[in-house]
Amino acid sequence: MLNATFTAPDLDTFCQLDRLGLTATGQRIEPHRSVLECRVLEPDNWCHRCGQQGVSRGTVIRRLAHVPLGWRPTMLQVRVRRYRCPDCRSVWRQDTTAAAEPRAVLSRHAALWALKGVVIDRLSVARIAAGLDVAWNTANDAILTTGQQLLINDPARFDGVRVIGVDEHVWSHTRRSSKYVTVIIDLTPICDGTGPSRLLDMVPGRSKKVFKTWLDGQTTAFRDGVEVVAMDGFTGYKTATTEELPEATAVMDPFHVVALAGEKVDQCRQRVQQATLGHRGQSGDPLYGIRRVLHTGADLLTDKQISRLKAVFARDEHVEVEATWGIYQRIVAAYRDPDRAAGKKALQAVIDDLTEGVPKQLKELITLGRTLTRRALDVLAYFDHPGTSNGPTEAINGRLEHLRGTALGFRNLAHYVIRSLLDTGGFRTELHRHL
Numbered sequence: 001m002l003n004a005t006f007t008a009p010d011l012d013t014f015c016q017l018d019r020l021g022l023t024a025t026g027q028r029i030e031p032h033r034s035v036l037e038c039r040v041l042e043p044d045n046w047c048h049r050c051g052q053q054g055v056s057r058g059t060v061i062r063r064l065a066h067v068p069l070g071w072r073p074t075m076l077q078v079r080v081r082r083y084r085c086p087d088c089r090s091v092w093r094q095d096t097t098a099a100a101e102p103r104a105v106l107s108r109h110a111a112l113w114a115l116k117g118v119v120i121d122r123l124s125v126a127r128i129a130a131g132l133d134v135a136w137n138t139a140n141d142a143i144l145t146t147g148q149q150l151l152i153n154d155p156a157r158f159d160g161v162r163v164i165g166v167d168e169h170v171w172s173h174t175r176r177s178s179k180y181v182t183v184i185i186d187l188t189p190i191c192d193g194t195g196p197s198r199l200l201d202m203v204p205g206r207s208k209k210v211f212k213t214w215l216d217g218q219t220t221a222f223r224d225g226v227e228v229v230a231m232d233g234f235t236g237y238k239t240a241t242t243e244e245l246p247e248a249t250a251v252m253d254p255f256h257v258v259a260l261a262g263e264k265v266d267q268c269r270q271r272v273q274q275a276t277l278g279h280r281g282q283s284g285d286p287l288y289g290i291r292r293v294l295h296t297g298a299d300l301l302t303d304k305q306i307s308r309l310k311a312v313f314a315r316d317e318h319v320e321v322e323a324t325w326g327i328y329q330r331i332v333a334a335y336r337d338p339d340r341a342a343g344k345k346a347l348q349a350v351i352d353d354l355t356e357g358v359p360k361q362l363k364e365l366i367t368l369g370r371t372l373t374r375r376a377l378d379v380l381a382y383f384d385h386p387g388t389s390n391g392p393t394e395a396i397n398g399r400l401e402h403l404r405g406t407a408l409g410f411r412n413l414a415h416y417v418i419r420s421l422l423d424t425g426g427f428r429t430e431l432h433r434h435l
Helices: 108-119 125-132 136-152 188-192 208-216 220-225 235-244 254-277 303-313 316-336 340-355 363-374 376-384 391-406 413-424 428-432
Strands: 022-029 034-040 055-069 072-084 091-093 163-170 180-186 198-204 228-231 249-252
Touching: 022 072, 055 108, 055 125, 108 125, 108 136, 108 413, 108 428, 125 136, 136 413, 136 428, 163 188, 163 391, 180 208, 180 391, 198 208, 198 413, 208 235, 228 235, 235 249, 249 376, 254 316, 254 363, 303 316, 316 340, 316 363, 340 363, 340 376, 363 376, 391 413
Parallel strands: 034 072, 163 228, 228 249
Antiparallel strands: 022 034, 055 072, 072 091, 163 180, 180 198
């Protein structure tokens, strides 16, 4: 920059003390932290009860953890003046709510810095506590409280939601508590092409009652605005949607339809394996050797994989596996068809073929046909509502798994719900406005 102009250093502005209603009067550098001595700018010397001017009765010190300056934690040593009213004898202190919440250990800027570390930088609470030189519980309480006040409790975050996804999630891998929760995802940005999906809420349990109760607890405007609900094959979510959102379209997303068909391929392979060889799959067994190839789309198979499949399917005892695999490939091909109308027609043909005339030996296809026939409207609705897949929901589940690893696990479900919302609730842009 040419002709750069510098002003005299201003410690209050540099440390953002002026925005907290404080001014620095001294500083001290200790081996592991920096200490700024401050005083409150506003005198606040008028009695809050009778309005008389108070008399100074000395000062008290309030210590607040502040935003780290460099690698050193920073502490504010605020001298708060005490006053006494000569008439009504009441005693009060200077107002410091601009600097921090009552009884808080972190300044308002420090609380925002800690929240930013969790939401934007995705740091662990332990790392944030070390940066502020406070206890883990102190940093965690400040993060959760500030996050709820600024982000989670904002009713506007439910505005404009037209497409939601619902799925189950395993939050705990221990036996001490219920390990399943129902997650509700906003898929509207995916459908509109405006951004990624975001977590709306997480409710303990996985049942029709859980999802129905959550929908019933939302505003009428929210329920009226929901047009599409993407879900897996669980009937409870479907029933809850029908009862609470009668105008919304239920969509059984392709992720779970393909996964269901792939599960039937595995079950058929395992059954035939046991019937022909009398044991579970082992290295060297033909069917066991192609277990992963069976889940690869036909258009993605290499020449070597095609040769391996042909060699296995050439044996008469594997004909049931070949038939089940063929249905699986037809379902995958229908979803991959660039022409949605043609894809819908192809999948309808698969459902029609599975409705009747399936040999009784193909037990897995009979079961699959019953499920697809019962949910045919939901399965085919995907082609009329592009983007309504629970794939983004599974992606958020993966991010929650990463969050649990960063935190080395969670024991408290309420804590886990708030941390999950902060991590995957789409608050990064919103939080930048407060910084």
